[in-house]
Amino acid sequence: MSEQKKQILLVGAGLAGSLLAVYLAKRGCTVDVFERRADMRLEEMNAGRSINLALSVRGTHALAEVGLLDDIMQLAIPMRGRMIHGTDGSHSFQPYGKDDSEVIYSVSRGELNRRLMTLAESHDGVRLHFRQRCDGMDFTQRSILFTDEATGRSYERRGVTVIATDGAGSAVRQAMERAGHAHFTQDMLAHGYKELTIPPDDGGHFRLEKNALHIWPRHSFMLIALPNPDGSFTCTLFLQHDGDPGFSSLDTPDRVRAFVALEFPDALPLMPTLEEDFFTNPTGLLGTVRGYPWHVDGAAALLGDAAHAIVPFFGQGMNCAFEDCTVLDETLDEFGDDWNHALHAWQERRKANADAIADLALENFIEMRDSVADPHFLLMKKVGLELEKRFPEYFIPKYSMVTFHRTPYSVAKQRGRIQQDILEKLTRGATDLADIDFTRAGTLITDRLRPYAEESGSAR
Numbered sequence: 001m002s003e004q005k006k007q008i009l010l011v012g013a014g015l016a017g018s019l020l021a022v023y024l025a026k027r028g029c030t031v032d033v034f035e036r037r038a039d040m041r042l043e044e045m046n047a048g049r050s051i052n053l054a055l056s057v058r059g060t061h062a063l064a065e066v067g068l069l070d071d072i073m074q075l076a077i078p079m080r081g082r083m084i085h086g087t088d089g090s091h092s093f094q095p096y097g098k099d100d101s102e103v104i105y106s107v108s109r110g111e112l113n114r115r116l117m118t119l120a121e122s123h124d125g126v127r128l129h130f131r132q133r134c135d136g137m138d139f140t141q142r143s144i145l146f147t148d149e150a151t152g153r154s155y156e157r158r159g160v161t162v163i164a165t166d167g168a169g170s171a172v173r174q175a176m177e178r179a180g181h182a183h184f185t186q187d188m189l190a191h192g193y194k195e196l197t198i199p200p201d202d203g204g205h206f207r208l209e210k211n212a213l214h215i216w217p218r219h220s221f222m223l224i225a226l227p228n229p230d231g232s233f234t235c236t237l238f239l240q241h242d243g244d245p246g247f248s249s250l251d252t253p254d255r256v257r258a259f260v261a262l263e264f265p266d267a268l269p270l271m272p273t274l275e276e277d278f279f280t281n282p283t284g285l286l287g288t289v290r291g292y293p294w295h296v297d298g299a300a301a302l303l304g305d306a307a308h309a310i311v312p313f314f315g316q317g318m319n320c321a322f323e324d325c326t327v328l329d330e331t332l333d334e335f336g337d338d339w340n341h342a343l344h345a346w347q348e349r350r351k352a353n354a355d356a357i358a359d360l361a362l363e364n365f366i367e368m369r370d371s372v373a374d375p376h377f378l379l380m381k382k383v384g385l386e387l388e389k390r391f392p393e394y395f396i397p398k399y400s401m402v403t404f405h406r407t408p409y410s411v412a413k414q415r416g417r418i419q420q421d422i423l424e425k426l427t428r429g430a431t432d433l434a435d436i437d438f439t440r441a442g443t444l445i446t447d448r449l450r451p452y453a454e455e456s457g458s459a460r
Helices: 015-026 057-065 069-073 109-121 171-178 253-263 274-280 317-335 339-369 375-390 398-403 409-427 438-456
Strands: 007-011 030-035 052-055 077-079 081-085 091-095 104-108 126-130 132-138 143-148 154-158 161-164 183-198 213-217 222-227 233-240 284-292 300-302
Touching (some): 007 015, 015 030, 015 057, 015 317, 030 132, 052 057, 052 109, 057 317, 077 222, 091 375, 109 126, 132 171, 171 183, 171 300, 183 274, 213 339, 222 339, 284 339, 300 339, 339 398, 339 409, 375 409, 398 409, 409 438
Parallel strands (some): 007 030, 007 161, 030 126, 161 300
Antiparallel strands (some): 052 104, 077 104, 132 143, 183 233, 183 284, 222 233
16 A cells, blocks of 8 residues: 555544544554544533434444454443333333344443544554544545634645545535535435433432333334433434424423323333423434445545435444445455545445435334334234244345344345235234244245345345
């Protein structure tokens, strides 16, 4: 690798940027990371913005590759399934996988980011620069512009390969669009989100089942809760911005309390700071960013949310961005010094998968807020897990392919559609596993699923 190519500039020290810095440092690159925010290791993280995340196999694989997984697992809380809460206060558990080995993990976004930053800085040649705002890029001159927000001084860096990991509002992506190098769309949902809190009880214990992701599905909206190591739960209310109910109509403490009492009656007594949290924490936006290409002649590239932001309903935003880093590292193994061809090959390998998980995340929103309470959906879930036991080489539930296997997202999407059709045929008119014709299931899998699984290379 030439000296020039060893000099990489990353814009954004979030989860993806910090992880990528480690991958690149392990390759012998010199890496400068420019971050607009202050060093989060020295300041409190703002409340109300994605306090914890769901870590699954694509994320754990990347953390293992950079040597951080064991450290992070000390902080992670396994969630073995969904705990569904009804309007009558009842609850039921739906396991995610075929056994307790298939779980997802609740992790602190802030703590994971801090540890990735510290790991990055432990490598020679990695430097993190904070409160540095990216103001754009001249791709012809390979010049990127910054402002030091502490001093107000503007300056530029030239002649380095830039990788933007600066999120859905990426300054580098906007510069690419202004220069005519790429075209992106940003499709916003009519829904937003608000983070709330269930604190631990007086003894510091969890007030709800610890090893579950809690969901209060209400058709057009929902509340979810993920556990934190201190015994609290971070809750997220997903609701339309306008309408009734909508964030715009919940404009007084009394209306907020009445709404939660009606829709989430068992959660209300667990939220002593409900009104304060609701009116203090911001209402977040939800949207999907799609576009192409993700790089300009080897001079600059987009990675993670900067290239393909998705809605959070499959818990794959971070995991997908981490897999971007893994695949880029694998691609660089093939192309070495030739960053232009490496970045082109990498985007070709990731683009279809990014589009697929964007679609799957939108579909899962409907599942989480509506289908999880439907008896026929629950029967199909049971049948799917049974088919995995009986035909493990060819039938893997879609959720499992995405979450517990590193099956390409595009394959999981297409294979999931074939499996969904098989499940619908098998469960038509059925009310229980005893009603399922598993001989017919074997024929359907052999005729429809086996050829696709073998052709796509996704058979076990």
